[in-house]
Structures are given as C-alpha cells and as structure tokens.
Amino acid sequence: MSAAGVALMLGGAGILLAATPAQAAEITFKTECIPPAISNLPPIQGETTVAITAPATAKVGDTVDISWKTVKAASKNPDVLDLNKDVVQPSGNVTVGGAQSGTVAVQGPRQNPPIPKNSQMVLSEMKGKLKIEKAGDITLTPDKYTINVNQIMTTETKCSPKETVKAAATIKVEGGGSTTGGATTGGATTGGATTGGATTTGGATTTGGATTGGSGGQTDFPGKAVDVTYDCGAVVPGGIKTPVTISAKKNGGAYALTVKTAKGAMASPMALPAGALKPSMNIKLGGADSGTVKVTGPANAEPIPDKAPVSLSDMSGTYTPGKTGKVTLSPDQLTIDVTMSAGAPPINVPCKATTSGVSLELDTAAQPGGSGTSGTSGSAAAAAGGLAETGASDDGGIKALALVAGTVVLLGGAVFTFTPWRRLRGTR
Structure with missing residues (x-):
C-alpha cells in the first residue's frame, strides 16, 4: 500500500473515531387521536411507540439533527377507504428539557406505501434541528403529532399523549462556542430556523x-x-x-x-x-x-x-x-x-x-x-x-x-x- 493510501486510511479512521455516535431509543406512551370532523368518528385511544435519534454528545453552539421514527402509531386507517401511495405526511413536536428547554418541530415527507382499510398507519421518519445553547444533559421527549392525509381532500388526525411521557434520548453537552445567528425561543430552534429575536440579512x-x-x-x-x-x-x-x-x-x-x-x-x-x-x-x-x-x-x-x-x-x-x-x-x-x-x-x-x-x-x-x-x-x-x-x-x-x-x-x-x-x- 502506498504512503498516500496509508495516510488516507488513517485520516479516515481519525474522522470515524472523532465522530459523535448517534443514539436511538424507543418510548411507548398512551395516546388519544382525534379523527377529522368530516369522518364522524369518535376519539381513538391507543399507544404510540416512537424512536428518537440524536447525537450522544454535543458542544454549546452546535446545531444537531433530531429524528422521530414512529414504530407504531396509535391509530389505524379506519374502515373508510384504502389510502394510496404517498398521501400521508406526519408532523410533530419534540419537547426539550433538562439543561435547556423548548420545542423542536419535526416533519416527515409525504411518503408511505399503500395502506389498506383497517390496517396500521405507516408514517415517514420526521426530522428537525436543535441549536445547543447550554451545557449539561438535554433530554428529548416525544409529544403531540399530526397525521395529514391528502386523498380526495385534505384531512388531519391530531394525536396527543394522555400520560406523562419519559425522555427518549439524552444529549450530554460540553461547554463550547457561543451561540450566533439570532435569538431562539425557549432555547430551541424549530425546523432548523431560528424563531424570536430580530436578524438582519442583506x-x-x-x-x-x-x-x-x-x-x-x-x-x-x-x-x-x-x-x-x-x-x-x-x-x-x-x-x-x-x-x-x-x-x-x-x-x-x-x-x-x-x-x-x-x-x-x-x-x-x-x-x-x-x-x-x-x-x-x-x-x-x-x-x-x-x-x-x-x-x-x-x-x-x-x-x-x-x-x-x-x-x-x-x-x-x-x-x-x-x-x-x-x-x-x-x-x-x-x-x-x-x-x-x-x-x-x-x-x-x-x-x-x-x-x-x-x-x-x-x-x-x-x-x-x-x-x-x-x-x-x-x-x-x-x-x-x-x-x-x-x-x-x-x-x-x-x-x-x-x-x-x-x-x-x-x-x-x-x-x-x-x-x-x-x-x-x-x-x-
């Protein structure tokens, strides 16, 4: 192997060793889902299982990716019609706690396989970003979510926890660079965009x-x-x-x-x-x-x-x-x-x-x-x-x-x- 090849391999190894591993944890919580009014269906009581993925460690000033994978939604596709491919889009909120407080809005693409009547809803993975503002342990907890269906007409099913939900992931934050790019609301950056405060561009x-x-x-x-x-x-x-x-x-x-x-x-x-x-x-x-x-x-x-x-x-x-x-x-x-x-x-x-x-x-x-x-x-x-x-x-x-x-x-x-x-x- 050439010296350049060895250097490239070692450099790549260095990058891999330096990368912060992501963590994925599942949490299940009792959930109530409110079907759209046009369906005339009663509220649905069920359980939601969610896997939250986030970096295990970060530094103050970092912006980290948060993902929400719905392992099991609380509601099923009711006995009304078969849902076509790519007509379902989920969105939700992740509560930020511990050393930092706020909310991260997450959203997934309108992407799903065909979902027959009376079968489990299949939701795409939702993603958002969090600006790290404080050192310490930051917890991430799944909260309410919405299932948007666009077939014939647009309808929404809104789901919310009916019990205290445990944190699904924790980010250990070290002190680091200062935050820039304007203020944030509740210490959280929603959907990758900073809310609150005033910024000047051009x-x-x-x-x-x-x-x-x-x-x-x-x-x-x-x-x-x-x-x-x-x-x-x-x-x-x-x-x-x-x-x-x-x-x-x-x-x-x-x-x-x-x-x-x-x-x-x-x-x-x-x-x-x-x-x-x-x-x-x-x-x-x-x-x-x-x-x-x-x-x-x-x-x-x-x-x-x-x-x-x-x-x-x-x-x-x-x-x-x-x-x-x-x-x-x-x-x-x-x-x-x-x-x-x-x-x-x-x-x-x-x-x-x-x-x-x-x-x-x-x-x-x-x-x-x-x-x-x-x-x-x-x-x-x-x-x-x-x-x-x-x-x-x-x-x-x-x-x-x-x-x-x-x-x-x-x-x-x-x-x-x-x-x-x-x-x-x-x-x-």
Whole structure:
C-alpha cells in the first residue's frame, strides 16, 4: 500500500473515531387521536411507540439533527377507504428539557406505501434541528403529532399523549462556542430556523417573522408565509386554508410583487383542460399606505389528468407606493376563474379572507400615481360575493352552479369535490 493510501486510511479512521455516535431509543406512551370532523368518528385511544435519534454528545453552539421514527402509531386507517401511495405526511413536536428547554418541530415527507382499510398507519421518519445553547444533559421527549392525509381532500388526525411521557434520548453537552445567528425561543430552534429575536440579512430586517424592506440598495424583499383562511360561501362548505407568501422586487420607485400559495399538495377529481383555472388575489395595504393591489396568475398551461396533483399558478402585480413610510402587505380576497371549455364564459369563485396576516413590510417613498387607493377583486360578481353571470336561462344558471359546486377549488393542500362531478361526467 502506498504512503498516500496509508495516510488516507488513517485520516479516515481519525474522522470515524472523532465522530459523535448517534443514539436511538424507543418510548411507548398512551395516546388519544382525534379523527377529522368530516369522518364522524369518535376519539381513538391507543399507544404510540416512537424512536428518537440524536447525537450522544454535543458542544454549546452546535446545531444537531433530531429524528422521530414512529414504530407504531396509535391509530389505524379506519374502515373508510384504502389510502394510496404517498398521501400521508406526519408532523410533530419534540419537547426539550433538562439543561435547556423548548420545542423542536419535526416533519416527515409525504411518503408511505399503500395502506389498506383497517390496517396500521405507516408514517415517514420526521426530522428537525436543535441549536445547543447550554451545557449539561438535554433530554428529548416525544409529544403531540399530526397525521395529514391528502386523498380526495385534505384531512388531519391530531394525536396527543394522555400520560406523562419519559425522555427518549439524552444529549450530554460540553461547554463550547457561543451561540450566533439570532435569538431562539425557549432555547430551541424549530425546523432548523431560528424563531424570536430580530436578524438582519442583506439590509432586510425580520421582526416578528414579517420581512421589512430596508435601505442600502437592496432590491429583493422575500416575505414570510402566513396562514390564510378563506370563506368561499356555499361553493366550498367549511372554507379553505393555505399559506400565502408575498415577495417584492424593487424597480425604481415601484415594487414587482410575486404571490405564492402552497404547491402540488392536492389531486384533481377529474380531468381538467388547459386554461381551466386562473387565480387572482387582492393584496391589502396597511401602515403608511392603504387600499389594495391586485395580482393575477396565468391559467394552467397543460391539461390536468384525473387525480393528478394540481397547483395554483404564482400571481404577480405591481405596487407603486402612494405614501412614504412603512407599509404592510397582507393576503386578502382570492378569486378563481374556472373555464371548462374554450370560449365558454368563466365561472367566478370569490373567496373572502377571514383570517390573514402581514407577509411583508416595506419602507416606501411616495410615487406619482401611487397605489394608495381602494382596489377591486376583478369582477362585479366577485365584489358582490356572488357568481358571475353566465348569460344562460334559469336552467343554465342551475347547471353553472352545479359545475361550480363540482369544480375543484385548489389551494394550499385543500381539495373539495362534490357529487355533481358524477353527473357531469355523463353529460360532457
């Protein structure tokens, strides 16, 4: 063996010897799982077995990986329907105790084998990160978790411990480097991102999660995702909920806005033609400015096969400040135009934002012709909260309403389907 080969082998051995071994420990605890309300099923009492994996040792200042493997979930797939492959996504919390306190949020990919009715749920491995802040023994204890299923529609089963749970893993922490990168909440970093405190990046200051566009020549201002709840009236009973992110790019005195919703987490209940779904949204201005800015997105360019994942397109528009000062931008009314065939009038589905939040804050300078005025949502029908006029007779109006009721309203992992689809299949 050459000298270089020996050196490489010894160097590799040194690395292996220096690596901190990970530990995996299983813990079982009594659990109550609350099925989704739509299932009309009672709470489920069972036991959850979890294996928590973490490094055996660490130093202050380290960021370590935490994993949660569900050996056995407390609930089974009920006697409702067989679950398809890759429709289940778990998320949960790991409680941090001992020398440091807080919570680590963990999440797994939407990945599972087919799960027949009345069989054990199979959950993917969940992962998160913990920033080590203090020396001593840090304990990790599994806590509540959620099972999200996206098949036909999105549902969640929420599970929580019904007894005091023992720690599943312990990290022995030596004194070391100081912590950097901002403050943490309760000493824990959630999902690898630091929460609480304010950090500055490229001139943009994050305060309480909302991004503030600073000075210093910065042109790109990324916003934070905020959960928005929409009330679409009788078209979508129960409404829909999705994270929405507003980002801006400065162009002279104006800002080019881009608005994104959750992507690809829903399935179409039937084949949809190209151009079937076209979204638009009002962005509400607050702080120094007022009014709304409308953003629109293109319709789907390609046909959408039956049961295929579907996303709303990104929406864009321009905000020209009407006032000088700090201006907040929040998601407001969403409108989806549904066109089932070329040349047919679009069916307008207005969805009012009942809860929202600030996604972006900008330091603005007033511009001529600024946007500090009330905006519109697009059509008179949307403003009135009703359906667009189709020009048909009463019978045609009923059919249009049935089409809307059967239309998928696709947003943020929610999909709603109704029985008129079956009748429409036979009449299209």
